[in-house]
Amino acid sequence: MIDNACIGDVKWQSFTVKYTGDVVADPAPWMHDEYDIWFRDPNEVVWNMLANPEFANNMDLQLFHEYNMTDSTWWWQDFMSGDWAWCQADIITEDQDCLGSTFIPIILGSDKTTVWVATSQNDYYPLYLSIRNIHNSICQAHHNGVVLITFLAMPKTTREYASKDEFHRFWCQLFHSSLSHILKMLKPGMVKPEVMPFGDGHYRCII
Known part of the structure; x- marks a missing residue:
């Protein structure tokens, strides 16, 4: 059961959403349905990932550029070597309170996989989180570098109302x-x- 599952010491939580707009005289069934959203606190998930000793030697805490020594070709491999990370760092340093902080980029992703809960006839989209300081090789090999944080509800209705x-x-x-x-x-x-x-046993200010 989702509510009893605990991965990485971050418990699952839930909240319920329902339609609150205008209801016509003959409302569609989905207007009265309630939709459960299951999630884990993303801040706690990030905390656990940063504190994972398995990542200590496979994490970039600073931006960098990497070049081929023979022809000076710029190499891109891990996220913190890319232009976007450097641009974000320039924006962050405009705030004096953020100077010296470690930049932790957060990436979210989903796919077309759906989770079907037979007991309640609900479909969900899974949502995943990763911090991109972790090397690509670690994320590709999983090692908890990509973590499931949310089951997003997928409302369903009859064919009569599906195209409305x-x-x-x-x-x-x-x-x-x-x-x-x-x-x-x-x-x-x-x-x-x-x-x-x-x-690695150290505490750092992150942004």
């Missing part, structure tokens, strides 16, 4: 409002550095 604009809007609103509720837990650490333990 109201249902399509609700589908999008359900997706975005669910993400907003879950990811707001990361927001404090996006504007003010937080101190977190790392797998």
Whole structure:
């Protein structure tokens, strides 16, 4: 059961969402349904990943450029060597309070895999989180470098209502409002550095 599962010491939590818009005289069934969203606190997940000693020697804590010594060709391999990370660092350093902090890029991803819970006839989209300081080789080999954090509810309805604009809007609103509720837990650490333990035994300010 999802609510009893505990991976990496971060417990699953849930909240319920339902349609709150105008209801017509003969409403579609989905307007009365409730949708359970299951998630784990992404801030705690990031904390666990940073503190994992398995990543201590496979993590970039600073930006870098890597070149071929023979022809000076710029090599891209891990995330922290890319242009985007450097651009974000320039933006972060505009805030004096963030100077000296370790930049922790967070990447979210999903796929077309759906999880079907037979007991309640619910379908879910899984959502995954990774911190991109971890080397690509570790993420590709898993090693908890990519972590499942959310089961996003997929509203269903009958064929009669599936093509209606109201249902399509609700589908999008359900997706975005669910993400907003879950990811707001990361927001404090996006504007003010937080101190977190790392797998090498040191504590660092991160942003």
